[in-house]
C-alpha cells in the first residue's frame with residue numbers, strides 16, 4: 030500500500046487556488062457519460078450528490094433510511110464554524126486553521142486543514158442562498174456565537190437544530206436534482222461491498238432493505254459518505270443505524286483505515302439510566318457557556334445538590350484550568366469528569382455523573398435569558414430525565430460522539446483504492462486526534478460542496494470511463510460473497526440476538542478502549558473480541574429470511590463488521606504509545622495527569638492495511654510535518 | 667410495570683395484517699417507548715419469532731423516522747413529542763396499549779409498523795427548494811433577513827417530515843407538511859422569485875401523490891411533534907390563491 034498524500038506544492042495560502050486551476054477538467058458534453066455512485070445522504074453525501082449532478086454527472090445516491098433527509102447529520106445541534114469574521118473579533122482563515130490543527134493535537138495534515146478553513150466561508154454563503162434559516166441579529170445580519178471554547182465567535186447556528194437545517198438545505202438541493210432526473214435515489218438500500226476491477230473502484234453491491242434483493246451497480250467512481258463508526262461502542266450519541274459497514278467492507282477490498290482509535294468522547298451527555306438504554310443523548314456543548322461543572326468535595330456526599338453549600342463543591346474545571354475554565358476542549362473536559370467519578374465524587378445512579386449547574390447564570394441573567402438560549406435543551410433534558418434543570422443542576426456524563434479516524438484519503442479525498450473517494454465523517458482527514466465543536470458540519474459540507482466536485486472531475490478526466498458492467502466476473506463474485514455471508518448469518522439459528530452481541534462488544538470497548546486506555550486493558554480486549562466473534566458466528570439468532578424487510582438481519586450484518594473493526598481499533602490504540610487528543614494512554618501522562626504527546630515517534634497517521642481473514646494487518650505511516658503551526662503542548666490552564 | 671400490547675403485525679405490503687397481543691414485563695418508567703419495544707423484540711428473537719419491525723434512527727425526536735400510532739394517536743399521548751422521546755412514565759401498570767402504523771393511502775404499509783413515506787420526498791422534488799446551484803452564492807450578509815421573518819421561517823422549517831399530520835387527519839391530508847415548506851421558503855427573501863410557482867407545484871404534487879383534502883379540523887396541528895402551527899395552512903391558501911390569480915406569469 031502506497032501512501033501519497035498528493036499535497037500540491039507552493040505556499041499553503043495559495044495551494045488550493047492554484048491547484049484548482051491546474052486540475053484537469055471533464056468536457057461538459059462528456060460529464061453525463063460518467064456514472065458516480067454516492068453512498069450516503071448526510072451533509073457530505075447529499076451536498077456531493079447534488080453538486081455533482083448540477084455539474085452534469087450521472088449520479089446514483091443511496092441511503093439506508095427511508096428518506097435522504099433522515100441521515101444522522103440531522104441530529105447535529107450546536108452549529109457550524111466559518112472564518113467569516115462577521116463578529117469583528119479577529120477571526121481569519123489563518124486563525125481557524127491554527128485552532129483546528131492545535132485542537133486536533135497536531136495529528137492532522139496541515140494542507141487539508143488550511144483548505145477547509147478557506148472554503149468554510151463559501152459554505153455559509155451557499156447555505157444562506159438555499160434558505161437555511163440561521164440565527165439573525167435584529168438588524169437582519171447573521172448572528173454568531175462562540176462555541177466549544179473558541180476565543181472568537183465564528184459559529185453559525187439555527188437554534189439548537191443546526192444540523193437539521195443544513196441537512197434540509199442539502200436534501201432540498203438533492204431532491205431538486207432527483208426531480209430533474211439527474212440523480213437516481215435509492216433509499217432503504219444498504220451498500221454491502223465495493224467492487225474493484227483492475228485496481229480501480231468500479232461499483233458496489235447493495236441490498237434493497239424492503240425486498241431483500243441484492244443488486245450490483247457499476248460506475249466510474251464511488252464516493253463513500255457513510256458517516257462515523259461511534260456505534261462500535263453500542264451506546265453513543267449517534268443514530269441507531271450508524272455503522273462501519275461500508276467503510277469496513279471497503280477496507281477489506283484495499284482501502285487503508287487511518288487512526289481507528291481516535292474517538293471523541295463528548296463531555297455533556299445525559300447519563301445512562303438503566304440496562305435498557307439504547308442510545309445516549311447529547312446536551313449541546315453550548316451549555317458550558319453558562320453552566321458550571323462541579324462535584325461534591327467529599328466522596329459519597331448524598332445530599333441533594335441544593336443542600337451542598339459552595340464551600341463543599343469542587344468546580345474542578347475552573348480550579349484545574351483557570352484560563353479556560355468550563356470551556357476547555359471536549360477531550361479535556363471528558364477526562365476530568367471521568368477522573369472525578371473514578372475518585373468516587375460522581376453523582377446520581379452509580380456515581381457516573383457530574384453536575385452542570387445553571388443556578389449562577391439564572392441569578393445573574395434571569396430565567397428568561399437562559400430559557401431563550403437553551404429552552405429546547407432544557408425541555409429535552411426534562412423529557413428524558415423527568416428532572417427540571419431550572420431548579421436543580423443537570424447531571425451529565427461523557428459519551429462516545431464522533432470518530433476522527435476513518436478511511437485514509439489523500440488531498441483529493443481519494444482512498445488507497447483509485448476511484449474510491451471518502452468524504453465527511455467517514456474519512457480520517459481534518460480533525461487529527463480531536464475535533465473542535467462545530468467543525469464536523471463544516472468539513473462534511475466543505476468536502477461535498479466545494480472540494481470533491483473539483484477533485485473527482487480531475488480523477489475522471491485522467492482515468493476515463495471504467496468500462497465496468499454488472500455482468501463482469503468481479504461484480505458476480507462480489508454479489509455472491511454478499512449473498513453467502515447473508516446466508517451464513519441466517520443459517521446459524523442460535524440463541525442470542527444481534528443486539529446482545531453488540532452490547533457485549535460495546536461495553537468491552539468502552540471499558541478498555543474508551544476515555545482512558547492502557548496496554549494491559551487493550552491486550553485483554555484483543556484477546557476477548559475474537560472470542561465474542563466466535564460465539565457470534567455460532568450462536569447468533571436471526572429470525573426470518575433474506576427476502577424481506579428483516580431488521581435483525583440488518584443489525585447482524587453491522588454487528589459482524591463492528592466485531593472485526595473493534596479489534597483494529599484496540600490494536601491501533603495499543604501501538605500508539607502516546608496520549609494525544611481523544612486518545613489517552615494512562616502510561617503516557619504528565620505528573621499532573623495531563624496528556625503526554627510523543628512527537629518524535631508518533632507524528633503520523635497510522636494507516637492499516639487489511640491482509641486477509643485471521644491475519645495481522647499491516648501498519649503504514651503517513652508522517653505529518655508542521656511547517657506553519659509548530660507543535661506545542663496544548664495547555665488550557 | 668407490566669403492560670399488554672396489541673401490535674399491528676403485517677408480513678408485507680400484500681398481507682392483510684392483524685393485531686397480535688404481547689405482554690411487556692418489567693417495563694421501567696425511564697424507558698422510552700421504543701426501548702420498551704426493543705425489549706419485547708429481544709424476547710421475540712429469543713423465542714425464534716420475528717421481531718416487530720418499526721422505523722427509528724436518531725431516537726432524539728429530530729430525524730422523523732419513528733412513526734407509531736399509539737392508542738389511535740400519532741406518537742402517543744404526550745403532546746409535542748415523537749414516539750422515540752415518549753417515556754413509559756406516561757403509562758401505568760396494567761395498561762393495554764394498541765400500536766399501529768400510520769394509516770394513509772399515500773403511505774402504504776411495508777411491514778408491521780413500517781410505512782412508505784416516499785410521497786413526501788416526491789412533493790419536495792416538485793418545488794420544495796430554492797433553485798440555486800453550488801458556487802456563485804453572494805456573501806451571506808448581502809441578504810439581510812429581518813429577525814422576525816427568519817424566526818418564522820425557522821418555525822416552519824422545524825418540520826421533521828414524520829407524517830404524523832397525515833396520520834392524524836381523517837382525510838389523510840398533507841396540508842400541514844406542505845404549508846410548512848411553503849412558509850419556510852416563503853418568509854425568506856431568497857425564496858421570493860419562485861414563490862408562486864412553488865406553491866402551485868407543491869399543491870399539485872400533493873394531490874398527485876394521493877393525499878386527501880383539508881377540511882380545517884386541525885387534528886394535524888395537535889398531532890405534530892414539533893407543534894407546527896396550522897396558521898401556515900391559511901397562509902399557504904392565501905399564497906395559492908394569489909399565485910393562481912397571477913396565472914402562469
Ligand SMILES: Cc1cc2nc3c(=O)[nH]c(=O)nc-3n(C[C@H](O)[C@H](O)[C@H](O)COP(=O)(O)OP(=O)(O)OC[C@H]3O[C@@H](n4cnc5c(N)ncnc54)[C@H](O)[C@@H]3O)c2cc1C
Nearest residue numbers: 069070071072073093102107108220256453454467469470
Ligand atoms: C448528537 C450529535 C450532535 C452533533 N452536533 C454537531 C454540531 O453541532 N456541529 C458539528 O459540526 N458537528 C456535530 N456533530 C457531528 C456531525 O453531526 C457529524 O459528524 C456529521 O453530520 C456527519 O455527516 P456525514 O455526512 O459524514 O454522515 P451522516 O450524516 O452520518 O450520513 C451518513 C449517510 O450514509 C448512509 N449510509 C451509511 N452506511 C451506509 C450503507 N452501508 N449503505 C448505504 N448508506 C449508508 C446513511 O444512510 C446516511 O445517509 C454532532 C453529532 C451528533 C451525534
Ligand code: FES
Nearest residue numbers: 723725730732750
Ligand atoms: S427516531 Fe428520530 S425522530 Fe424518533
